[in-house]
Amino acid sequence: MKEPDSQNEEAQLVHKAKQGDKEAFDALMLMTQDYVFRLAYRMLDNKDDALDVMQEAFYRAYRSLKSFRGDSSFRYWVETIATRICIARYRKKRIFVRIEEIVGLGKEPEQDNLDSEKESKILQDALGTLTPRERAALVLQMEGGKSMKEIANTMGVAEGTVKALIHRAKEKLYKKLRKYFER
Amino acid sequence: MTNFDEKLKELWNATKPELSDVEKAALRARFWAKMKAKRSRLFAYAIATAAVVVLALVATLNIGFHKNYEIALPVEISEYDLYEDFAYVSADTLLLQLVEEEPDEVIELVAEQVDDAELLSMLNPDEREEILSMLENSL
Numbered sequence: 001m002k003e004p005d006s007q008n009e010e011a012q013l014v015h016k017a018k019q020g021d022k023e024a025f026d027a028l029m030l031m032t033q034d035y036v037f038r039l040a041y042r043m044l045d046n047k048d049d050a051l052d053v054m055q056e057a058f059y060r061a062y063r064s065l066k067s068f069r070g071d072s073s074f075r076y077w078v079e080t081i082a083t084r085i086c087i088a089r090y091r092k093k094r095i096f097v098r099i100e101e102i103v104g105l106g107k108e109p110e111q112d113n114l115d116s117e118k119e120s121k122i123l124q125d126a127l128g129t130l131t132p133r134e135r136a137a138l139v140l141q142m143e144g145g146k147s148m149k150e151i152a153n154t155m156g157v158a159e160g161t162v163k164a165l166i167h168r169a170k171e172k173l174y175k176k177l178r179k180y181f182e183r
Numbered sequence: 184m185t186n187f188d189e190k191l192k193e194l195w196n197a198t199k200p201e202l203s204d205v206e207k208a209a210l211r212a213r214f215w216a217k218m219k220a221k222r223s224r225l226f227a228y229a230i231a232t233a234a235v236v237v238l239a240l241v242a243t244l245n246i247g248f249h250k251n252y253e254i255a256l257p258v259e260i261s262e263y264d265l266y267e268d269f270a271y272v273s274a275d276t277l278l279l280q281l282v283e284e285e286p287d288e289v290i291e292l293v294a295e296q297v298d299d300a301e302l303l304s305m306l307n308p309d310e311r312e313e314i315l316s317m318l319e320n321s322l
Contacts, residue, residue, distance in 0.1 A: 041200040
């Protein structure tokens with residue numbers, strides 16, 4: 001939950017950005033880019049893809065800034081845009097990965113040197129077993145600390161659907177990560 | 184599952200992806216560069232669209248082009264350009280090049296084009312007198 005001062009500051013920046021103040025929009029990007037990056041990275045497992053999603057999300061936000069009524073926070077608005085871009089991209093990516101597996105062009109396992117890299121790879125592999133919607137719901141919960149209702153609003157689905165998606169996602173992760181956690 | 188949730192949270196936090204300050208600055212710089220490029224493209228597109236609309240209007244309304252023969256149509260402009268290209272080449276050079284390509288054809292073509300009266304007018308009085316006396320003798 002954001003502090004009131006932060007909310008006021010954001011509202012002022014949004015107001016200025018709507019008037020065409022580029023510095024204000026730049027400040028809004030600065031305030032939200034870490035979170036949007038983590039969200040996109042967790043969805044797509046790739047830094048370049050995550051940066052692309054950020055660019056596109058901020059571009060769409062900038063273009064339709066005048067239609068932003070300020071009912072929610074700017075961060076929430078950009079997050080919604082980014083989540084939907086991520087789901088679409090992840091869907092395509094999964095199809096390509098599947099095709100690569102079928103024709104035998106899958107990536108060779110990379111040599112990870114650091115423990116943190118190994119852990120990242122383990123988590124990425126586990127997340128790779130999730131469907132786009134399962135992954136998006138889980139990432140929004142884990143990364144954004146959001147309630148089911150907030151996730152439902154962001155994804156444009158019913159709250160019950162989010163509960164089911166997260167439950168299924170965790171079951172799949174459990175199967176993949178159980179051995180790693182039991183070491 | 185609660186224990187699993189905790190462990191998952193630990194793993195999640197331990198693998199948190201981060202952007203460096205340089206990457207963040209580069210990202211915003213790229214964003215503004217992209218915006219500028221898009222605006223430039225949009226501006227160019229608007230001008231091109233306006234030009235097309237004006238041309239379409241002129242063509243639709245047929246604003247007097249067919250009545251004004253002094254206005255060069257595209258084909259005529261092309262011919263004019265062709266003429267301009269050869270305007271600074273001497274006639275001898277042109278003829279030499281043509282004759283070297285197809286001598287017989289060019290000579291025949293020139294012969295067909297030249298009128299007898301015109302040929303006579305090109306002669307000086309002495310040459311003309313000489314030819315006339317040759318004709319008298321032959322008759």
